[in-house]
Amino acid sequence: MRLLVSCSHNGSVKEIVCNKGTDTSIQTALQPFSTRANLISGGSSGTVSQMLAVSDTLLLCARDSGVVELYRSKQKPIEYEPLEGEQEDLRPRFDISEFELLSSVNGLLDDSKLEHISKKSAKRTKIYDTFVSLSPLSQKKNTHFLLGTKSGLIHIIKIGNSQKLNVVKTHELKAPIDFVQIYDNETNAKEVVFAYGGEENLVKLMKLFSNYTEVEKIWEAKNVANDRLDMRVPVWPTALKFLDPIKSGNIDSDKLNYQFVVVTHWSHLGIYQTQHGRKPLHYIDLLPNKEPISNLEMVADKADELTPAGNLKSSDIDNFTFVATDFKKNVLRFNNKGRLITKFGRDDIVGSPYFIKVINEKYLVQGGVDRYVRVFDLQSARRITKVYVTGKCSNVVMLDDDEIEIPIPAEEKKKAEQIKKKRQHQPDNETEQDVEELWDHLESGSKSKKAKS
DSSP states (O other): OEEEEEETTTTEEEEEEOOTTBBTTSTTSBOOSEEEEEOOOSGGGGOEEEEEEOSSSEEEEEETTSOEEEEEEEEEEOOOOOOTTOSSOOOOOOEEEEEEEEEEEOOOOOGGGGHHHHHHOTTOSOOOOOEEEEEESOTTTOOEEEEEETTSEEEEEEEOTTSOEEEEEEEEOOSOOSEEEEOOSSOOTTEEEEEEEETTEEEEEEEEETTSSOEEEEEEOOOOOOOTTSOOOOOOEEEEEEEOOOOSSOOOTTSOOOEEEEEETTSEEEEEETTTOSSOSEEEEOSTTOOOEEEEEEEOSSTTOBOTTSOBSOOOTTSOEEEEEESSSOEEEEETTOOEEEEESTTSOOSOOOEEEEETTTEEEEEOTTSEEEEEETTTOOEEEEEEOSSOEEEEEEEEOOOOOOOOOHHHHHHHHHHHHHHHHSHHHHHHHHHHHHHHHHHHHHHHHHHHO
16 A cells, blocks of 8 residues: 655655555554655645645645645665675565656745635634645546635646646635535536635535636525524535436426535535525534534445545435544544444544545545544445554545565465465365264264263
8 A cells, every 4th residue: 555645744745655454553563664755845834735646657736835846756666775694585575656846836825815814714813825625627638727725716727748837827716715626527528617615605616618717606505594593604614525416307407407515614514406596405413512524525335436526426415425524533424314324533533634535435544633644444434554644644645555565484485385285185185084073973972862861
């Protein structure tokens, strides 16, 4: 298994090479084979907040310093220092990555746009600009990317033929933005639809035209009705995922046909159908004490049910499950009714689970303030890997889930082969002997019972 982990304390990206079962919190457990730090830049101000593996050899990194970088990676075999007095080197053999900076663009963040928002925010702390999303605009070409910022800037960046980065266009939307989610359930060569929202910033659907120079708002959510005390319900969507559009029933061709789910900072699950209207179809309380909810990852029961952007390839709004996190230590899986199904990590996670990501519809990768990166089996919630990374984990990319072969000493290998050969030559004799002994035992038992009677 090979992971790239963004660490906040020194702006590095650590490459972790390990096998399933690795746990650095236990000395006697399996340990990672390599935890090399790469791309160190600028301390915490250079934290890589967004990463995207463009291909097997290209990596995009967006840093909190406002820089976006394109790296080329290549694999080379691990090299060890020779061991003194050892006749046999039993250290595992694997490849490690080397990175080469190809291109970069600067000045893509703007803190000044958030100064007036910080004074009104419920956080009561100064808000700094950061990148909230990095998504490809086309899965076929994979040359244009949408980069969203907290301050409401939407940058369209391109990788040119000479593998040079450039900014095609920058659009300004209402700030602050907590998420930008691409709709890729259906492909349209003429336009790209995406959703965004944030604190006191209702969910909006935007249409980005194929030339990327024009963007248009096509739909905006409406707040739910006042609560039972006739108080306004605060607005703060923090994450969103799309489902397939409605495919049967009474469909109004004059209305947009999108379905999506939203989680909010105020612990709500919102289920929307644009055919139904601007207000949510359902608005459900998730946690009893209204702990803030962040992150949203859909869970697929079958293979190929998630799009590259993490949307669900299903139009059944009444049958889905998802994973979300709170700000304390919980990674939780809910169903569409808001009922808690399972908890990932349970008491193992001791800091805010800042990052989660569903990988290959098999794994849930988690990282956060407690400086551990964990990999869970998505369906069973069983922890597979746990590795300490010395800093807050901001982002994770899984390059592969291959297992590294661990060498066996020649003597032990020879003994194992001898035992294997012995078993191959004697299975039938052993089985017949065991059967005869079993019948003798049964017959003697039946005779003793008859004698007693």
